[in-house]
Amino acid sequence: MASSLRLEEPAVFAGSWQATLSGRDDTPEAQALQDKPSNTCVVELQVNQNLGKGADCLGAWLEQTPIGWFPDPDGLSITGKEGSRIQFFSRQRDGLYLAALKSGLKITLERTAQ
Template identity: 50%
Template structure:
């Protein structure tokens, strides 16, 4: 039986999220000066508040915005193109994969 995915309104995803880079077992794989955990603020206007530099350090490029997709959240770079996709695991939990193979977990703060 097919399921229909609903596109979330940006206001449903806006707020504070905890992002964790799964490099805890190998801290040498973290970019210089980067932490493996940071708080990210997704604004209702689909821009970033606090935390954008943290994600940018993991990606190795500037991030400027985000938008909902039926099955997740897309992060955009300075050219407006999608640079990272977070797949919805369940309510309040998303996961993305860097080109290096490292996983980022994106969890709604307070859950």
């Protein structure tokens, strides 16, 4: 059966995104109240599919240095220096993506107001 998911152009994703690291059972409301610098950072997805500011912060959570990104029909992939995927973020809704780490923690990427 053919997939009905559409692959978005990279320009759709380019811009600032808020990345938030949280525990498995943290609710978004509880996470927002914590607002610790160590669990949030702004990540810049550049039009040329490189990561700009915030790449180091995201890399600390992924345990690899993220270099780039690309859209997937059902999400967004972060790539390492070899160009291979190091983390997949599944689409939850427009502007909100979620990744589960091996440690049990999760990272959400949410588009910031433009």
